[in-house]
Amino acid sequence: MIIETFSSKLEDSVFINSKSxxxxxxxxxxxxxxxxxxxxxxDLGEDAPDKVLHRLYCNFETLKSNGDTLASEIQRRLxxxxxxxxxxxxxxxxxVCDLKLATPPPVATVPLGTGNNLPYSFGWGKKNPGTDCHSxxxxxxxxxxxxxxxIDSWHIIMRMRAPEKGSCDPIAPLELPHSLHAFRRVSDDDxxxxxxxxxxxxxxxxxxxxxxxxxxxxxxxxxRKLHPEKFKNQLVNQSTYAKLGCTQGWxxxxxxxxxxxxxxxxxxxxIMRKHGExxxxxxxxxxxxxxxxxxxxxxxxxNPWGTPSRKKELDRxxxxxxxxxxxxxxxxxxxxxxxxxxxxxxxxxxxxAQAHRIQFEFHKGGADHTYMRIDGEPWKQPLPADNxxxxxxxxxxxxxNMLATxxxxxxxxxxxxxxxxxxxxxxxxxxxxxxxxxxERRKFGAAETFKFPENVDFAHIS
Numbered sequence: 001m002i003i004e005t006f007s008s009k010l011e012d013s014v015f016i017n018s019k020s021x022x023x024x025x026x027x028x029x030x031x032x033x034x035x036x037x038x039x040x041x042x043d044l045g046e047d048a049p050d051k052v053l054h055r056l057y058c059n060f061e062t063l064k065s066n067g068d069t070l071a072s073e074i075q076r077r078l079x080x081x082x083x084x085x086x087x088x089x090x091x092x093x094x095x096v097c098d099l100k101l102a103t104p105p106p107v108a109t110v111p112l113g114t115g116n117n118l119p120y121s122f123g124w125g126k127k128n129p130g131t132d133c134h135s136x137x138x139x140x141x142x143x144x145x146x147x148x149x150x151i152d153s154w155h156i157i158m159r160m161r162a163p164e165k166g167s168c169d170p171i172a173p174l175e176l177p178h179s180l181h182a183f184r185r186v187s188d189d190d191x192x193x194x195x196x197x198x199x200x201x202x203x204x205x206x207x208x209x210x211x212x213x214x215x216x217x218x219x220x221x222x223x224r225k226l227h228p229e230k231f232k233n234q235l236v237n238q239s240t241y242a243k244l245g246c247t248q249g250w251x252x253x254x255x256x257x258x259x260x261x262x263x264x265x266x267x268x269x270x271i272m273r274k275h276g277e278x279x280x281x282x283x284x285x286x287x288x289x290x291x292x293x294x295x296x297x298x299x300x301x302x303n304p305w306g307t308p309s310r311k312k313e314l315d316r317x318x319x320x321x322x323x324x325x326x327x328x329x330x331x332x333x334x335x336x337x338x339x340x341x342x343x344x345x346x347x348x349x350x351x352x353a354q355a356h357r358i359q360f361e362f363h364k365g366g367a368d369h370t371y372m373r374i375d376g377e378p379w380k381q382p383l384p385a386d387n388x389x390x391x392x393x394x395x396x397x398x399x400x401n402m403l404a405t406x407x408x409x410x411x412x413x414x415x416x417x418x419x420x421x422x423x424x425x426x427x428x429x430x431x432x433x434x435x436x437x438x439x440e441r442r443k444f445g446a447a448e449t450f451k452f453p454e455n456v457d458f459a460h461i462s
Contacts, residue, residue, distance in 0.1 A: 085113020
């Protein structure tokens with residue numbers, strides 16, 4: 001049984017995307033299996049994490065019922081390490097959330113992707129790691145010393161009429177990110193809960209974005225699917241990403257990006273700052289990209305929100321970003337030049353709002369599609385052609401435990417060193433807000449459907 005592999009002092013369960021980081025993923029797999037018991041280390045291309053963790057926790061319960069006191073101690077100290085890109089890390093977090101464990105294990109992330117925003121936010125770096133024994137031992141030592149930090153989980157629901165034709169032919173075999181998938185219904189009183197409409201739901205932990213930044217990401221994703229042999233290391237990937245930003249017109253958006261695709265032309269945006277009170281969010285006409293951010297790292301380590309001044313806090317009620325305050329930071333960008341402001345010490349995007357619920361409503365307009373992205377996974381989203389509606393709604397859905405180094409970027413609102421602010425949290429409101437909805441709504445579906453189909457080439461997932 002798996003439980004037998006934890007008889008040593010090492011209580012880590014390691015999941016590695018062997019296709020991430022070119023050859024690095026497979027090299028890490030060999031090193032970890034050489035240092036730990038092989039049955040503690042899993043290749044995500046072969047072992048579905050929900051089945052592994054379910055089996056592991058069933059073994060824990062069996063041993064505890066037989067009076068094994070060691071099993072309880074090992075379960076309490078269990079940690080998960082996931083090596084891959086942000087998409088892989090999000091997949092694991094979704095699985096842990098959906099298993100509904102009484103004491104979910106904390107998760108540490110090894111940066112094997114291109115952006116590596118999740119690892120960077122918690123102090124694990126953004127450069128691909130060394131794969132030799134010394135580097136892995138050093139990382140395991142850091143994991144042993146790391147502190148636990150809770151971060152918010154975000155639920156996303158997308159409702160749309162099933163397109164019969166249009167310009168959004170998928171790049172086979174994936175049309176949407178693996179973290180978005182169909183489910184039965186939202187609720188009985190949902191006006192779009194009817195025949196002919198598709199409903200998707202999923203989760204994210206870092207960001208949801210829409211507009212030109214997602215368009216560039218989609219171009220990168222498409223190129224990588226067509227020519228995977230060209231994407232073998234992080235430096236080449238980042239260089240290709242920058243070139244695509246130029247060829248996609250992100251640096252000359254006023255010339256190449258029609259105003260019909262600007263955010264204010266595409267969608268009506270509503271936010272909920274306080275429980276039960278929707279309000280329309282004004283989006284400046286020049287904004288071509290909008291980001292709903294949970295962590296202080298976006299696009300490879302940049303912080304779009306920054307830290308608002310005391311004057312901004314008093315005038316607009318804007319606060320520093322916290323990863324566990326039940327709110328998302330909503331930021332807008334005009335073009336890539338605007339994004340380069342983030343490289344300055346106090347640079348930031350256009351701060352639009354902080355909210356614990358956000359809704360995008362799309363109607364027929366000048367554009368037949370837009371681009372969206374969640375945690376590094378982009379897609380090309382068809383928009384209404386007739387009198388239809390596409391709705392994307394984001395809401396708070398609990399928290400997960402991460403492992404963080406001592407001086408990581410992410411900050412908790414409960415940290416004693418955190419300056420006091422006017423925000424008093426929304427977690428109680430969020431729990432009551434979902435009380436009349438089904439258990440299905442309150443799950444990401446990761447344990448059931450956050451799995452890659454058998455015909456998907458795993459190398460194309462970050």
